[in-house]
Amino acid sequence: MAKESKEGITVKKNENLSEWYNQVVQKAELADYSAVKGCMVIRPHGYAIWEKIQEYFNQVLKINNVKNAYFPLFIPESFFKKEAEHAEGFSPEVAWIENKDKDTKERLAVRPTSETVMYDSYSRWIRSWRDLPFKINQWANVVRWETKATKLFLRTREFLWQEGHCVYATEEECDKETQLWIEEYRKLSEDLLATPVLVGKKTDTEKFSGADYTLTIESIMPDGKALQAGTSHNLGQSFAKSFGISFLDENSKKQTPWQNSWGVSTRLIGGLVMLHGDDKGLVLPPRIAPIQGAIVPIFFEKTKKETLNEAKKIYNTLIKNFDIELDDREYQSAGWRFSDWELKGVPIRIELGPKDIEKQQAVLVRRDTGKKEFVKLKDVPKRFEELLEEIQDNLLNNAKEQMKSQITDVNNQKELAKAIKENKVVRMNFCGTRECEEKIKEDTSATSRCIIKKSKGNCANCSGEAKEQIYFSKSY
Amino acid sequence: MAKESKEGITVKKNENLSEWYNQVVQKAELADYSAVKGCMVIRPHGYAIWEKIQEYFNQVLKINNVKNAYFPLFIPESFFKKEAEHAEGFSPEVAWIENKDKDTKERLAVRPTSETVMYDSYSRWIRSWRDLPFKINQWANVVRWETKATKLFLRTREFLWQEGHCVYATEEECDKETQLWIEEYRKLSEDLLATPVLVGKKTDTEKFSGADYTLTIESIMPDGKALQAGTSHNLGQSFAKSFGISFLDENSKKQTPWQNSWGVSTRLIGGLVMLHGDDKGLVLPPRIAPIQGAIVPIFFEKTKKETLNEAKKIYNTLIKNFDIELDDREYQSAGWRFSDWELKGVPIRIELGPKDIEKQQAVLVRRDTGKKEFVKLKDVPKRFEELLEEIQDNLLNNAKEQMKSQITDVNNQKELAKAIKENKVVRMNFCGTRECEEKIKEDTSATSRCIIKKSKGNCANCSGEAKEQIYFSKSY
Numbered sequence: 001m002a003k004e005s006k007e008g009i010t011v012k013k014n015e016n017l018s019e020w021y022n023q024v025v026q027k028a029e030l031a032d033y034s035a036v037k038g039c040m041v042i043r044p045h046g047y048a049i050w051e052k053i054q055e056y057f058n059q060v061l062k063i064n065n066v067k068n069a070y071f072p073l074f075i076p077e078s079f080f081k082k083e084a085e086h087a088e089g090f091s092p093e094v095a096w097i098e099n100k101d102k103d104t105k106e107r108l109a110v111r112p113t114s115e116t117v118m119y120d121s122y123s124r125w126i127r128s129w130r131d132l133p134f135k136i137n138q139w140a141n142v143v144r145w146e147t148k149a150t151k152l153f154l155r156t157r158e159f160l161w162q163e164g165h166c167v168y169a170t171e172e173e174c175d176k177e178t179q180l181w182i183e184e185y186r187k188l189s190e191d192l193l194a195t196p197v198l199v200g201k202k203t204d205t206e207k208f209s210g211a212d213y214t215l216t217i218e219s220i221m222p223d224g225k226a227l228q229a230g231t232s233h234n235l236g237q238s239f240a241k242s243f244g245i246s247f248l249d250e251n252s253k254k255q256t257p258w259q260n261s262w263g264v265s266t267r268l269i270g271g272l273v274m275l276h277g278d279d280k281g282l283v284l285p286p287r288i289a290p291i292q293g294a295i296v297p298i299f300f301e302k303t304k305k306e307t308l309n310e311a312k313k314i315y316n317t318l319i320k321n322f323d324i325e326l327d328d329r330e331y332q333s334a335g336w337r338f339s340d341w342e343l344k345g346v347p348i349r350i351e352l353g354p355k356d357i358e359k360q361q362a363v364l365v366r367r368d369t370g371k372k373e374f375v376k377l378k379d380v381p382k383r384f385e386e387l388l389e390e391i392q393d394n395l396l397n398n399a400k401e402q403m404k405s406q407i408t409d410v411n412n413q414k415e416l417a418k419a420i421k422e423n424k425v426v427r428m429n430f431c432g433t434r435e436c437e438e439k440i441k442e443d444t445s446a447t448s449r450c451i452i453k454k455s456k457g458n459c460a461n462c463s464g465e466a467k468e469q470i471y472f473s474k475s476y
Numbered sequence: 477m478a479k480e481s482k483e484g485i486t487v488k489k490n491e492n493l494s495e496w497y498n499q500v501v502q503k504a505e506l507a508d509y510s511a512v513k514g515c516m517v518i519r520p521h522g523y524a525i526w527e528k529i530q531e532y533f534n535q536v537l538k539i540n541n542v543k544n545a546y547f548p549l550f551i552p553e554s555f556f557k558k559e560a561e562h563a564e565g566f567s568p569e570v571a572w573i574e575n576k577d578k579d580t581k582e583r584l585a586v587r588p589t590s591e592t593v594m595y596d597s598y599s600r601w602i603r604s605w606r607d608l609p610f611k612i613n614q615w616a617n618v619v620r621w622e623t624k625a626t627k628l629f630l631r632t633r634e635f636l637w638q639e640g641h642c643v644y645a646t647e648e649e650c651d652k653e654t655q656l657w658i659e660e661y662r663k664l665s666e667d668l669l670a671t672p673v674l675v676g677k678k679t680d681t682e683k684f685s686g687a688d689y690t691l692t693i694e695s696i697m698p699d700g701k702a703l704q705a706g707t708s709h710n711l712g713q714s715f716a717k718s719f720g721i722s723f724l725d726e727n728s729k730k731q732t733p734w735q736n737s738w739g740v741s742t743r744l745i746g747g748l749v750m751l752h753g754d755d756k757g758l759v760l761p762p763r764i765a766p767i768q769g770a771i772v773p774i775f776f777e778k779t780k781k782e783t784l785n786e787a788k789k790i791y792n793t794l795i796k797n798f799d800i801e802l803d804d805r806e807y808q809s810a811g812w813r814f815s816d817w818e819l820k821g822v823p824i825r826i827e828l829g830p831k832d833i834e835k836q837q838a839v840l841v842r843r844d845t846g847k848k849e850f851v852k853l854k855d856v857p858k859r860f861e862e863l864l865e866e867i868q869d870n871l872l873n874n875a876k877e878q879m880k881s882q883i884t885d886v887n888n889q890k891e892l893a894k895a896i897k898e899n900k901v902v903r904m905n906f907c908g909t910r911e912c913e914e915k916i917k918e919d920t921s922a923t924s925r926c927i928i929k930k931s932k933g934n935c936a937n938c939s940g941e942a943k944e945q946i947y948f949s950k951s952y
Contacts, residue, residue: 032597035555036548036584037577041597044543044612051544067520068527072512073586073617073634079511097573097586100621101513108512110549110573110586120511130807136520141549141617145576158549331606 008339012279017223021274022152028282028344030273031152038150038157042266045344046153048290049269050160054139056192057162057264060184066135066164071118073141074108079116082242086115089209093144095157110143115210115235115261118165119243126167129249132257133177134167142265153270154227154476161265167245167257171236174258178234181262182215185230188264193272194285194396195219196403197229198425198471200450205437208261212236218449218471219271220403224423226449226475227271232262276368276395282345283367285395286388293318293384294325294341298334298353310357310377314350317381322388342367347391348384368394407471410460413443416472420444425473427452429466431459446472484815488755493699497750498628504758504820506749507628514626514633518742521820522629524766525745526636530615532668533638533740536660542611542640547594549617550584555592558718562591565685569620571633586619591686591711591737594641595719602643605725608733609653610643618741629746630703630952637741643721643733647712650734654710657738658691661706664740669748670761670871671695672879673705674901674947676926681913684737688712694925694947695747696879700899702925702951703747708738752844752871758821759843761871762864769794769860770801770817774810774829786833786853790826793857798864818843823867824860844870883947886936889919892948896920901949903928905942907935922948 009027013020025031030046042050061068074097081087095110111117118136126134143158150156164181168174182199189195197217207214211233218226237256240246249255276283286292295318297311308328315326325346327337334351341349351363362380364373368391375383408424410416419426426446430436437448440461449471457466485503489496501507506522518526537544550573557563571586587593594612602610619634626632640657644650658675665671673693683690687709694702713732716722725731752759762768771794773787784804791802801822803813810827817825827839838856840849844867851859884900886892895902902922906912913924916937925947933942 032600034548034593035596036550036552036593037580039548039550041548042546044545047545048543050546067524069520069523070518070526070617070636072510072515072517073619074512074515076512095573095576097571100571104513117510117512121508121517124508141546143549160546 008343009279009281013222013277017221017274020277020279021270024273024277024281025152025270028273030269030282033150033152038146040150040152040156040158042160045290046269049272049284049288050266052288052290053188053192053264053268054162057188060188061137061164064135064180064184065133066137066166068138069136070138070140071114071121073111075111075114075117077107077109079120080109082116083210083239086210086239090144093146095143095145111140112142112144113261113263114138114140114142114163115165115239116243119239119245119259122165122167123244123246126245126247126257129169129247129255132167132169132247133173135164136166137162137164151270151476153266153273159266161263163261163263165259165261167240167259169247169249169255169257171258174234174236174260178213178215178232178260178262181232181260182217182230185217185232185262185264189217189219189229189268190396192285192287193268194287194392194399195229195268195271195275196396196400198226198450198452200452200471202231202450203432203437203448203470205434206448208233210235210238212238216450218475219275220406220425220473221271221274221476222402224406224425224473226425226471226473227267227274228449228475229268229271230262230264233260235259235261275399277345280339281343283395284345284347286347286392289345289347290323291325291344291346292322292388293348293350294327294346295350295352296327296334296337296341298351299330300354303354303357304330307352307354307357311352314352314362314377314380318384321381322384338365348387350380350384366391412463413461416440416460417444420446420472420474423474425449425471426460427469427471428460429455429457430468430470431462431464432467433462433464436462436464440472444472446474448472449475484819485755485757489698489753493697493750496753496755497746500749500753500757501628501746504749506745506758509626509628514622516626516628516632516634518636521766522745525748525760525764526742528764528766529664529668529740529744530638533664536664537613537640540611540656540660541609542613542642544614545612546614546616547590547597549587551587551590551593553583553585555596556585558592559686559715562686562715566620569622571619571621587616588618588620589737589739590614590616590618590639591641591715592719595715595721595735598641598643599720599722602721602723602733605645605723605731608643608645608723609649611640612642613638613640627746627952629742629749635742637739639737639739641735641737643716643735645723645725645731645733647734650710650712650736654689654691654708654736654738657708657736658693658706661693661708661738661740665693665695665705665744666872668761668763669744670763670868670875671705671744671747671751672872672876674702674879674926674928676928676947678707678926679908679913679924679946681910682924684709686711686714688714692926694951695751696882696901696949697747697750697952698878700882700901700949702901702947702949703743703750704925704951705744705747706738706740709736711735711737751875753821756815757819759871760821760823762823762868765821765823766799767801767820767822768798768864769824769826770803770822771826771828772803772810772813772817774827775806776830779830779833780806783828783830783833787828790828790838790853790856794860797857798860814841824863826856826860842867888939889937892916892936893920896922896948896950899950901925901947902936903945903947904936905931905933906944906946907938907940908943909938909940912938912940916948920948922950924948925951
């Protein structure tokens with residue numbers, strides 16, 4: 001029988017992160033390039049990660065009384081232009097379809113985001129203070145016509161996301177929930193994806209087109225570049241005014257409500273891969289892993305049947321509580337199969353050979369550290385569960401330490417330039433002006449990531465009066 | 477406090493089915509028209525039904541080793557044209573986007589179905605007989621530029637669906653699984669949606685563009701029109717040849733595989749509404765109902781607190797096993813709230829007033845029959861569960877009887893014309909020729925729905941030699 005050849009990752013992560021990333025995403029079969037320029041195919045192993053994110057977040061939505069719905073893919077150009085700032089911000093990225101209807105020449109945008117098309121409906125649905133808060137989310141595909149090079153999960157012309165769109169009676173409630181959602185995203189990132197993030201407010205230059213302000217979570221990749229991983233926008237009343245959303249208050253007086261919108265996308269998967277992976281391939285935190293454990297029986301001609309039987313017993317026990325694969329591909333060597341599960345990032349590999357069976361044990365191998373443990377067969381379920389938690393914690397702690405080491409405080413232009421050159425994330429006092437922000441970008445290619453808090457002193461770049469403390473770094 | 481006014485359904489189902497349907501879909505808040513011509517908004521109550529269908533069908537996919545994935549929304553025109561029959565069939569309905577890339581003039585189609593874009597990837601992924609069967613499904617939005625009047629869920633330019641796309645080593649396996657999927661759709665329709673269907677093969681005129689043959693499930697609406705509710709296409713080897721999909725068999729010989737594709741869409745929701753609803757609004761079978769029971773406490777000033785407390789107790793017990801709402805809208809009359817839950821199709825309403833509490837009972841009201849039962853509080857969970865099953869069975873049985881009464885055998889042109897005029901589904905012997913099928917359509921406006929089995933005798937329409945028994949009817 002012909003053995004299939006399989007090539008592992010051929011570059012080191014710390015030597016060529018970009019090429020390493022491309023190889024891991026494709027060889028672990030998370031995603032693939034498509035013949036459609038700029039678009040990606042999300043393969044089953046990658047899509048299963050997205051489904052885990054959906055499952056987790058649908059629970060969060062439910063707890064917070066947000067209902068899922070679905071709005072049209074197409075947005076008439078006239079809707080798009082109702083909120084001027086919004087239209088201006090998105091126009092360069094919009095894909096238009098040729099309108100086949102003969103009675104109109106109006107172009108239709110393929111949604112880059114759905115504020116406009118959703119709020120048009122909201123204006124017909126919302127009548128009274130009793131309808132508020134009004135909270136809807138949609139899971140959808142969106143299109144933004146990127147012209148920079150495609151990077152699977154991180155920069156593609158189409159991606160999948162969720163977008164939450166809520167309407168509130170008061171400014172206070174809107175503000176509070178805009179913060180609630182960024183906090184939920186922080187939890188999603190840290191608790192589920194073992195990915196620590198910086199949390200803060202975007203500068204006016206970087207905020208969402210049409211928003212009063214934007215809150216963001218940013219994860220830091222091994223090359224020191226920030227990855228914007230989720231945003232929550234306080235839209236104030238501008239969209240409500242543009243789309244005619246109003247409600248009658250308790251005194252039957254007409255009022256304009258307040259709105260926010262918030263989203264995370266399949267980009268999260270890209271960050272996860274880049275942060276945790278190693279030279280052997282993908283490393284998945286157990287809580288997000290579609291396969292948490294792979295059982296690999298080691299076959300010898302004489303003991304094949306017995307080994308497979310024992311492996312099945314382990315499988316039948318573990319499958320009750322965990323996502324497990326039994327790898328019975330007899331036509332592949334044990335070594336090949338070990339490498340395959342490593343490449344695919346499965347948190348724990350369970351090896352089982354005839355000698356192990358004699359000793360009534362199995363070998364549990366951690367993907368994150370490579371550490372092996374010999375565990376009595378009867379103790380496998382308990383130890384397996386413990387190990388999953390240890391791996392999840394270990395990945396988060398390592399990522400936290402890495403992030404900490406990547407952040408550095410700077411006090412002047414020279415330190416700022418040096419730190420950015422060394423691929424650091426800088427934390428600094430900032431004057432908050434658009435001009436100074438633009439200057440930093442020109443000089444260092446770093447962009448503002450998020451405002452941490454109010455601050456005093458001097459701006460590290462222009463020495464003017466500082467208003468806030470902020471992160472700057474290169475970014476994806 | 478101002479009470480909100482709410483208008484129920486203002487037409488009788490049997491007087492104006494079309495208008496009745498539009499009102500139910502909109503007033504029960506399942507879906508809404510959008511300012512985007514031809515597109516619909518699926519509102520939370522409707523989307524929750526879709527999620528129930530997804531939940532059910534994801535289990536079926538899992539059992540059958542089909543993995544979910546996601547492929548690009550856009551399809552290059554050149555892909556589209558690789559399979560001539562396919563391209564010809566879909567071209568009139570395709571929406572094209574303006575390609576913003578300057579280095580190409582190739583138009584991109586917004587997917588009307590994904591055979592072409594998926595099989596292009598398949599041609600790179602499938603190598604060996606060990607990769608087969610290769611089974612992928614995607615949940616996605618698709619666009620078909622309908623020019624006929626929009627009908628929410630039934631005829632819209634964008635809809636949601638799942639499309640399964642499998643590749644097999646042998647013709648036999650492909651054939652067998654093409655049948656398996658139509659059988660799974662029959663089960664989904666009958667077991668989950670309480671919607672009986674006709675099952676059979678499409679004629680060559682009605683089959684999927686590019687398929688060897690198409691199997692279909694067709695439900696029959698109260699007006700005698702058939703609704704094509706799910707299809708499974710045996711694609712033979714034509715797409716594999718057009719897209720260069722091949723595999724090495726066990727002898728390392730290059731072979732062309734066999735393929736099928738199969739799908740159901742949000743159209744299922746439209747059929748469900750039209751079949752089961754009544755003059756009070758939506759009637760949902762319990763297994764698909766996002767809300768299975770609504771508890772409506774009846775408030776009087778003095779006993780309000782106690783009544784609400786008792787209602788909460790029932791809620792807390794039932795919510796452990798069922799999807800329940802507690803309707804504590806004090807500002808609406810009990811009658812208004814009863815009507816609201818009827819309109820929304822909730823299978824069981826639980827009424828609870830101070831007199832009921834005195835008697836330690838609640839009133840369970842069935843949505844399907846309107847029958848009331850007084851049930852001791854301690855027996856509510858058990859009776860609630862039983863009633864759900866009774867309602868599910870009753871809806872299916874009624875629908876089966878209705879369908880049976882709608883089908884009639886015809887033996888000649890006169891009977892055929894009369895039966896179609898009377899909005900019947902006809903069962904008849906058929907010669908199987910394209911010309912005869914076309915003639916029937918011209919004369920009666922009925923189209924062939926599906927071939928039941930081989931048959932002998934004379935064609936009911938042209939008196940020529942019959943080859944098969946078939947259903948003809950008007951259709952959506």
